[in-house]
Amino acid sequence: MYAQLVDTGVRKVQDAAEMTEDERAFQARIDADIKVEPKDWMPDAYRRTLVRQIQQHAHSEIVGMLPEGNWITRAPTLKRKAILMAKVQDEGGHGLYLYAAAETLGVTRDQLIEDLHAGKVKYSSIFNYPTLTWADIGTIGWLVDGAAIMNQIPLCRCSYGPYARAMIRICKEESFHQRQGFDILITLCKGTPEQKAMAQDALSRWWWPSLMMFGPPDAESVHSAQSARWKIKLLSNDELRQRFVDQTVPQADFLGLNVPDPDLKWNEASGHYDFGAIDWSEFHAVLKGNGPCNKERLRARVDAWDDGRWVREAAVAYAQKHAARTQARAA
Amino acid sequence: MNAEWPLWEIFIRSQHGLAHKHVGSLHAPDAGMAIRNARDVYTRRNEGVSIWAVRSADVHASSPGQKEPLFEPANDKVYRHPTFFPMPDDVKHI
DSSP states (O other): OOSOSOOOSOSSOOOGGGSOHHHHHHHHHHHTTOOBOTTSOOOHHHHHHHHHHHHHHHHHHHHTHHHHHTTGGGOSSHHHHHHHHHHHHHHHHHHHHHHHHHHTTTOOHHHHHHHHHTTSSOOOGGGGSOOOSHHHHHHIIIIIHHHHHHHHHHHTTOSBHHHHHHHHHHHHHHHHHHHHHHHHHHHHHTSOHHHHHHHHHHHHHHHHHHHHTTOSOOTTOHHHHHHHHTTSOOSOHHHHHHHHHHHHHHHHHHHTOOOSOTTOEEETTTTEEEOOOOOHHHHHHIIIIISSSHHHHHHHHHHHHHHTHHHHHHHHHHHHHHHHHHHHHHO | OOOOOOEEEEEEEOSTTSOOEEEEEEEOSSHHHHHHHHHHHHOTTSOOSEEEEEEGGGOOOOOGGGHHHHHHHHHTOGGGSGGGSOOOTTOOOO
16 A cells, blocks of 8 residues: 555564563553554554554655646646645645654654665555656546545554544545546546547556555465554455455446456456456566656655755754844843 | 754644644744644645644643543542432423
């Protein structure tokens, strides 16, 4: 998802007998759905895992501004341009809510940003794909934000209070993102044959990367099992992916677009869509840094950070000068 | 120079007549910028009519370890709630 393959640092999920008294009390509180708050005692592994998960999520929001920002200057109308700017601004806000949630765990935002720039932490694989046409902007809103909503709604109930509260705020805003995307596609699909073909091309390129967003099947993963125990992962990758397919295929039908999967078909017995095998080698290649845009995305973030340094420093110098003057006057 | 901006806690009053409520935190070099940033980060959809910004370093909090000695004394004083006193059905307006 926005946080993919989060390492919990554990080799096996502990049972109650292996836990210390503090750990048992902590797990009991989580089992009773009592939220963990920043000053509460928590196991180090829980804290470290949350920092990784929340920061991956935050970085994804910020890097996710880049593919869409690419189309702000070329949006087809003033209305679409204003809407896209508002959407991209929301993504920036979501990143800030999440950095703030991570900071309650004892890290600083600057450290997290430096970790991203040093390549120590990832952001979602999906943002390493290019936005080639205007239809990609519609498709990102529809599929990528749709997948994000699917993942984030359960996280509103996660065990860590500041993370859950950030997710509630984000989910309230995310629905606008998905609808504005679908609205772009409705317009294109009702337009000229060329416009409809543009929408089809975008769906054909984004469908599989969107399914990969949920991460590989996690039934065997010790990290997923531990995160589920801690209630910082509430549904498995495969469950979320299935929900996403079930919800999205009828929407593609409505648009009159073809999902690029010959194996896709409704399964009357299971009440779900069956779909074809995902090419996980592509997912792992993108995560390793070999997607179409990895280098460009990271370069853009590092440049923004470096080029903005003098502004951050000047603002601090200005604040210090004013504080000193106020103090001198009071003396 | 360490240029990391200090952290601020942001409180928003959503409508006239309600209390300011904590909505989250943000970084800003000074109080004026904290309020401007809060406008952009926390009120993009008309969430507020007033913003307070407080340096996070200035917030003092009770500690979770103190929960029992702090809050336990209220537990055995149920008579502070009006429902503690059963009223006869015939008595009205009380």
